[in-house]
Amino acid sequence: MADKVKEFDSDYLKEKRAKRRKRQKQIQYSIFGVLLFIIILILIYMFTPLSKVNSVKIAGNDNVSKSTIDKAINVKSSSRMYTYSTTKAKNNLEDNELIKSAEVKKVFPNKLSVKVTEKQIVAMVQKKDNYVPILEDGSELKNYDGNATDDGPILEGFEKDKKEKIIHELSSMPAHVRSMIAEIKYDPQENAQSQIKLFTTDEIQIVGNLNTITNKMKYYPQMSQSLERDESGNLKKSGYIDLSVGASFIPYSDGGSTKSTSEQNVQKKTSEENEAKDELQRAINRIADKSNENT
Numbered sequence: 081m082a083d084k085v086k087e088f089d090s091d092y093l094k095e096k097r098a099k100r101r102k103r104q105k106q107i108q109y110s111i112f113g114v115l116l117f118i119i120i121l122i123l124i125y126m127f128t129p130l131s132k133v134n135s136v137k138i139a140g141n142d143n144v145s146k147s148t149i150d151k152a153i154n155v156k157s158s159s160r161m162y163t164y165s166t167t168k169a170k171n172n173l174e175d176n177e178l179i180k181s182a183e184v185k186k187v188f189p190n191k192l193s194v195k196v197t198e199k200q201i202v203a204m205v206q207k208k209d210n211y212v213p214i215l216e217d218g219s220e221l222k223n224y225d226g227n228a229t230d231d232g233p234i235l236e237g238f239e240k241d242k243k244e245k246i247i248h249e250l251s252s253m254p255a256h257v258r259s260m261i262a263e264i265k266y267d268p269q270e271n272a273q274s275q276i277k278l279f280t281t282d283e284i285q286i287v288g289n290l291n292t293i294t295n296k297m298k299y300y301p302q303m304s305q306s307l308e309r310d311e312s313g314n315l316k317k318s319g320y321i322d323l324s325v326g327a328s329f330i331p332y333s334d335g336g337s338t339k340s341t342s343e344q345n346v347q348k349k350t351s352e353e354n355e356a357k358d359e360l361q362r363a364i365n366r367i368a369d370k371s372n373e374n375t
Contacts, residue, residue: 125189126162133159134190141196144178152176153184153194161186169194177221202250202258203232216251218244232258233278237266242290246276249294257297260304266290275324280304282313285320296323303327 125131133155138146152172155164166184173182173196183195200216213221213231238246246266250258263279267287276293278286282304288296300321307329308316319331 126160130189131160131162132157132190133161133164133192136192136194137187138194139196141198143198143201144176144196148176149173149194149196153192155192161188161190164192166192177215177219200251200255201232202247202253203264204234206234206236214247216247218247233261234263236263238264242266245290249290252294254298257300260300261297272324284315286323287320288323289325293323296327299327 136150136153136155138149141149152175153169154172164186166186169184170182173179173184173194178198179196180199181197183193185193187193201213201221202216203214204211205214205220206212211231211234213224214235215221232250235243235246246264260281261278262281265277265279267275267277269275272289274290276288276290278288278293278297280286280300284304284307286297286300303321310316317331319329322328322330
């Protein structure tokens with residue numbers, strides 16, 4: 081009886097071992113088959129046009145042309161995804177004085193994604209017969225071709241620390257507000273060494289303080305809209321906005337033009353002028369009060 085049990089156990093174990101070996105071989109064959117399939121797919125990808133860089137998506141460029149970016153990333157017809165260096169492309173892009181940072185990513189199977197962050201052009205200064213853009217970091221843009229979506233206001237009379245200060249202020253200013261300024265002149269007075277004059281694109285003159293102009297100008301779009309205009313868009317009562325202390329609209333005594341080149345003396349004598357001042361002052365005060373409530 082014992083011999084039969086031993087014989088049964090031996091046959092059972094042999095069969096069990098055989099099944100285990102068979103299962104292990106099946107698993108090995110399956111793994112080998114999967115690996116072989118993956119290798120074949122990789123080889124097909126590597127040695128067919130599928131791995132060649134097929135398209136490049138560029139984002140974030142306003143002042144840097146697509147052709148300039150294409151030249152920097154240097155994608156050729158023979159460029160393949162697995163050999164193309166995104167690090168080199170990134171470094172080449174950031175060598176451009178208008179680009180603050182760049183990001184280059186590979187998108188499977190054959191695309192590149194390029195995203196650039198540009199330095200802001202915050203102002204222009206005249207150098208001989210040309211106007212040279214000033215970037216947000218204070219550097220001058222070399223080899224400027226005259227094409228920019230926002231080239232900033234023209235600066236006049238700013239030197240050294242005053243120039244650095246106005247550039248800092250413009251860099252901190254919202255772009256849509258900065259784009260409304262055509263020209264800024266340094267205009268120091270005996271009791272106001274930080275006084276500046278701004279001439280806007282909608283032909284309004286503003287007197288301000290170099291140290292507070294960014295904070296004051298962020299409300300300028302609402303101020304401009306609150307001023308009463310005729311059908312042609314000109315102010316019904318011509319004058320200028322004083323942002324040096326508070327915010328007030330001061331009419332010109334002679335009702336003259338509000339063009340940016342004007343240097344008119346301001347007086348407040350007639351009842352008509354005072355009425356215009358009060359009306360427009362109330363509008364500006366409402367804006368200032370609303371702004372204070374939101375801060």
